Amino acid sequence: MVDTLSKVVTIERHIIEQERLHPDATGDFSGLLHDLTLAVKLIWRETSKAGLVNLLGSAGKENIHGDQVKKLDVFADETIYKAMDHGGHLCVMASEENEKILYLPEKYPKGKYVLLYDPLDGSSNIDANVSIGTIFSIYKRISADGNGTEADCTQQGLKQIAAGYIIYGSSTMLVYTTGEGVFGFTLDPSIGEFLLSHENIKIPEKGKIYSVNEGNYKYWDEGVKKYIKYLQEEDKNESRPYSLRYIGSLVSDFHRTLLYGGIFMYPADIRNKKGKLRLMYEANPLAMILEQAGGVAIDGEKRILEIKPESLHQKTPLFLGSKFDIKTCKEFIDGREL
Ligand code: P6P
Secondary structure, rough: HHHHHOOEEHHHHHHHHHHHOOOOOOOOHHHHHHHHHHHHHHHHHHHHOOOOOOOOOEEEEEOOOOEEHHHHHHHHHHHHHHHOOOOEEEEEEEEOOOOEEOOOOOOOOOOOOOEEEEEEEEHHHHHHOOOOEEEEOOOOOOOOOOOOOOHHHHHHOOOOOOOOEEOOOOOOEEEOOOOEEEEEEEEEEOOOEEEOOOOOOOOOOOOOOEOHHHHHHHHHHHHHHHHHHHHOOOEEEEEEEOOEEOOOOOHHHHHHHHHHOOEEEOOEEEEEEOOOOOOHHHHHHHHHHHHHOOOEEOOOOOOOOHOOOOOOOOOOOEEEEEEHHHHHHHHHHHHOOO
């Protein structure tokens, strides 16, 4: 048993060891991540048995984006809020499922951090048992004290102090960064602990997979269309044609891109000038993780992390992946010919 323990790094131990890298750390941030890990385990418990307890199916509500809200969405949203509202680490939260920012109950102390989260992304896939995920982003407050503000929740992605996601799939993994590299933890259901399984994840410099919903092809700009055709041409030196892999669950498509390399795209199109994905809840946290892993995330023109948010739920086109692949994609967006 002792030998096993010397090899096992739980997420709690990793967070404490990461905290020691910051002499001015107070343990406040570690407490925040600990509370979030508990919330995620509760969500995992329900997602892993959703089919059995009739949590599937629509809760009959629509969220502000017009998506049918599934019962697991509601459960995940409420679970994160209730797990995080009393620890004294946060001054405000914002959820992709809620139009307004989420104040904490008056009776609880307010802290110096801000939590943004997408409680259960990809939820339209729940009934098909496709992997889904939670995405989170942590900022330091910019308001003075007391309740946080909308300005606290609409900071540039560059200001994130941590970002992560949990993928509820064949195994449940938590991947996060605090700006010192990207680390993956796999849940051991037998002990209910997230154990370090992927130390310092780095995305390959170049991939051979592209990931996009080609059903939208006719709505895209010419540059994006030409890039897709380029990927489909044969060139053995550049491993083309690439393979197309698209799950339609962002956390799953992102996780595969992070580990295998290549490119994920959700471009703007003539129907959705800003694309479909949300800047604050999806693009920013995934962009921080990807850049920490040596990848690139752009909106077609500039770094996602440099976008100055104008509203809490604004959308952005998203191109993310290996350096080589994003560079090539950008050349086509900027007018390169086949
Ligand atoms: P489409 C799921 O609904 C989601 O928000 C992301 O998880 C996913 O990447 C995207 O939408 C899929 O959108 O238009 O391809 O079905």
